[in-house]
Amino acid sequence: MRTQVAIIGSGPAGLLLGRLLELACVQSVILESRSRDYVLGRIRAGVLESGTVELLERAGVAKRLHEEALVHDSCGIAFAGGQLSIDLKGLTGKSVTVYGQTEVTHDLMNARAASGAPSVYEAEDVALHDFGGTSARVSYRHQGVAHEVACDFIAGCDGFHGVSRRSIPASALKIFERVYPFGWLGLLSDVPPPWHELIYANSDRGFALASLRSPTRVRCYVQCSLEDRVENWSDEQFWDEFRRRIGDEMAARVPNAPSIEKSIAPLRSFVAEPLRFGRLFLAGDAAHIVPPTGAKGLNLAASDVLYLYESLRSFYREKSERGLDEYSPRCLKRIWRAERFSWWMTSQLHRFPDDAFGRRMQETELEYLFESRAAQQSMAENYVGLPFEPMGGS
Numbered sequence: 246m247r248t249q250v251a252i253i254g255s256g257p258a259g260l261l262l263g264r265l266l267e268l269a270c271v272q273s274v275i276l277e278s279r280s281r282d283y284v285l286g287r288i289r290a291g292v293l294e295s296g297t298v299e300l301l302e303r304a305g306v307a308k309r310l311h312e313e314a315l316v317h318d319s320c321g322i323a324f325a326g327g328q329l330s331i332d333l334k335g336l337t338g339k340s341v342t343v344y345g346q347t348e349v350t351h352d353l354m355n356a357r358a359a360s361g362a363p364s365v366y367e368a369e370d371v372a373l374h375d376f377g378g379t380s381a382r383v384s385y386r387h388q389g390v391a392h393e394v395a396c397d398f399i400a401g402c403d404g405f406h407g408v409s410r411r412s413i414p415a416s417a418l419k420i421f422e423r424v425y426p427f428g429w430l431g432l433l434s435d436v437p438p439p440w441h442e443l444i445y446a447n448s449d450r451g452f453a454l455a456s457l458r459s460p461t462r463v464r465c466y467v468q469c470s471l472e473d474r475v476e477n478w479s480d481e482q483f484w485d486e487f488r489r490r491i492g493d494e495m496a497a498r499v500p501n502a503p504s505i506e507k508s509i510a511p512l513r514s515f516v517a518e519p520l521r522f523g524r525l526f527l528a529g530d531a532a533h534i535v536p537p538t539g540a541k542g543l544n545l546a547a548s549d550v551l552y553l554y555e556s557l558r559s560f561y562r563e564k565s566e567r568g569l570d571e572y573s574p575r576c577l578k579r580i581w582r583a584e585r586f587s588w589w590m591t592s593q594l595h596r597f598p599d600d601a602f603g604r605r606m607q608e609t610e611l612e613y614l615f616e617s618r619a620a621q622q623s624m625a626e627n628y629v630g631l632p633f634e635p636m637g638g639s
């Protein structure tokens with residue numbers, strides 16, 4: 246098989262890139278190691294920046310999003326018995342949109358299926374070849390048969406544990422990493438949310454987040470130990486702990502609703518530089534991870550994809566390599582800003598073991614946030630999403 250761009254991974258990054266390229270008449274093949282149902286069953290992000298929504302509109306996959314998504318003009322911070330509502334819209338003119346990553350993936354998969362563009366699910370032993378030169382190859386096995394795709398470029402959109410980043414020689418990558426000494430226990434439940442905005446809580450017992458996915462579905466989290474196991478938490482124990490952390494204003498309204506999913510995710514900050522090696526381009530979680538506190542992971546994957554799409558379109562239309570050369574530095578500017586914000590949110594809202602000085606810093610920082618419009622504006626500006634970098638730096 247021959248194609249212009251071989252895309253590794255059918256998560257939001259790979260699917261969105263495939264869709265944008267298809268609209269620009271650039272061919273692609275998506276190779277995904279898991280089944281379609283497995284990819285759709287993963288419960289992950291849920292907060293979209295307005296720039297991400299605009300990109301989904303541009304990709305022609307935002308119809309259902311506009312019918313079903315919830316637009317939030319504010320988000321809440323609970324701390325020391327008080328609750329602050331950050332007026333995102335008033336402070337920045339922008340809102341955020343609550344629409345599950347599962348739904349984004351679903352809409353993109355449907356659009357790809359309708360277009361007839363090729364995707365291979367359950368592709369085994371995906372391996373990248375010859376991408377240091379002027380073309381590349383990807384090999385894989387499907388239903389026991391060996392296949393190979395010859396291509397101009399490979400887009401490594403296969404997440405943190407994928408094969409793409411690992412295929413680049415270690416000496417060509419610089420890795421920046423921080424692993425946090427705790428995780429998030431998340432619970433999904435089909436119950437109408439008693440809150441009208443996301444609430445991020447810093448309590449003496451640790452962090453909690455009241456979130457939602459739809460008018461009838463809540464997603465809530467509590468900070469937990471890395472050694473903890475989902476089996477250790479009954480639904481009742483989860484809700485009891487969540488009530489103790491989320492603040493008095495909300496606690497009385499929290500229901501004891503049964504879970505439909507519970508999982509534990511570790512928290513990590515990670516960046517691999519650069520995002521390009523020859524004909525291989527990394528995008529999304531393949532190149533960087535943010536702790537979910539700032540709701541940036543999916544949004545950052547979307548901005549990488551926009552930049553990669555623009556670079557490839559310019560290569561095919563104008564025979565220009567400039568966009569490809571600029572891809573990595575252009576991505577990294579926005580990545581590091583999102584890394585900073587996600588690290589800041591994580592640092593201010595969680596309990597860190599044996600850090601009395603850090604606790605005082607958190608108290609001081611959050612008191613300042615509660616009192617200062619300038620501090621709220623800075624947080625709001627980052628939360629709704631910083632602007633995309635234009636191509637050519639203009």
Ligand SMILES: Cc1cc2nc3c(=O)[nH]c(=O)nc-3n(C[C@H](O)[C@H](O)[C@H](O)COP(=O)(O)OP(=O)(O)OC[C@H]3O[C@@H](n4cnc5c(N)ncnc54)[C@H](O)[C@@H]3O)c2cc1C
Pocket residue numbers: 253254255256257258259276277278279284288289290291292346368371402403404405406407408409509510528529530531537539540541542543544546
């Ligand atoms: C548990 C969890 C909770 C999260 N919660 C939030 C949140 O609340 N807010 C937020 O903004 N972000 C959150 N994130 C982050 C967000 O979901 C990711 O940033 C987003 O999924 C990135 O999209 P992606 O397409 O780059 O990667 P992925 O979604 O990881 O997609 C990569 C795809 O590549 C496939 N793949 C992997 N290896 C191979 C291979 N060798 N060959 C072929 N295919 C392969 C995978 O199966 C997967 O389908 C969360 C992440 C996790 C794991």
